[in-house]
Amino acid sequence: MTVQSMTGFARAAGVRGNAEFVFEVKSVNGRGLELRARLPAGLERLERPIRDIAQRYLKRGNVQIQLNLIGATETATPRLDAAVLGHYLAVARDLATQNGLEPPRVEGLMALPGVILRGETAPETDEAEQDALYLATFEQAMKGLAQARGAEGAHLAAILTGHLDEIERLTTAAEAQAATQPAAIRGRLEAQLADLLKDKAGAVSAERLAQEVAMLAVKADVREEVDRLRAHVAEARKLLAAGDGVGRRLDFLAQEFNREANTLCSKSTDVDLTRLGLDLKTAVDRLREQVQNVE
Missing domain, CATH: 1.20.140 (Butyryl-CoA Dehydrogenase, subunit A; domain 3)
Structure with missing residues (x-):
């Protein structure tokens, strides 16, 4: 094998539904292997398998991993997640009743995380299938990083x-x-x-x-x-x-x-x-x- 530098950068993009996502990975010098992953809310479960993949390619370096969700095309319309909204509504009504507060307002509930889904016009794919797509794309990014560090x-x-x-x-x-x-x-x-x-x-x-x-x-x-x-x-x-x-x-x-x-x-x-x-x-x-x- 040739000498590997600890400095490099790579990116890899993928498409899920009509939305694009991009992994960016960059590394600099480090005494050991230190990985920092910045993942969008709801995708924290990917951190452990992402670390496992990174450790197959790297031995040392400070590595920053970022997953960016680009979003859907302009023709995509927002969707309402009725299940999430129902959960928030039940909790808000209970709190209002117990504490003598005003009933929950619609605009407030609509602003809560997960109530409005943007950038998806098609039903969500299976979670395991989604994760496999994300991780396969991340592995492409790691291969690119390894090549950059090798050069x-x-x-x-x-x-x-x-x-x-x-x-x-x-x-x-x-x-x-x-x-x-x-x-x-x-x-x-x-x-x-x-x-x-x-x-x-x-x-x-x-x-x-x-x-x-x-x-x-x-x-x-x-x-x-x-x-x-x-x-x-x-x-x-x-x-x-x-x-x-x-x-x-x-x-x-x-x-x-x-x-x-x-x-x-x-x-x-x-x-x-x-x-x-x-x-x-x-x-x-x-x-x-x-x-x-x-x-």
Whole structure:
């Protein structure tokens, strides 16, 4: 599988009777999978199956799902739901009698939810049939979202590969520069000692000087950091090749990249090596920023 982005948008439309409905789904970055569904009144029952469908296509991301009922054509006429009106009327009369209130007025009852049905000239279809139509259309929208996230993911994978190439290049350059550190340390130490002892008798033995240089060189040795950086690059490339739900592991690797780059900078005794370390940190930051978009 290819890398999946967490960013995408899709829509799918359907027709029920002479009314149209549209599902719109959009997703952005998220630590886990968070679904928010906005459904019209009376269709709340669809939320659970909608979540089940979404979870088959997505692993991470903040996802907003909206169902819009466009309505019927202009030729459709409103219809009265006598059963709902009768229920409201009975309740209103009981309340009026018990509390000494005015009898219910027709215009007030007609304004209550569900009394007037708009946009339907044909009898309602079976509820299970309606739900099947809604869910089939929603699945089309989810397929579109998955395709959009996949296309964005392919672009993202190319960017991440470029950042890994840059990190690998800087790691190789840092290794080469670090190899010159022992000689540079020895040269600086000899110059410092010569300056300190120029007005004094005596000199530091070659053996003592070699010991001091060795101690400083061990402290400045960055071979372990270089080896770990290379290992992290190789692992990141494997994850990009796998592609399926690797965002969390890539984020962890980005943190490890940053840790090694910081250590390399702290060990550096050379201006050029420090500069390479800072460039490496910049490349890692760019990698980590893009990794936040990976599912």
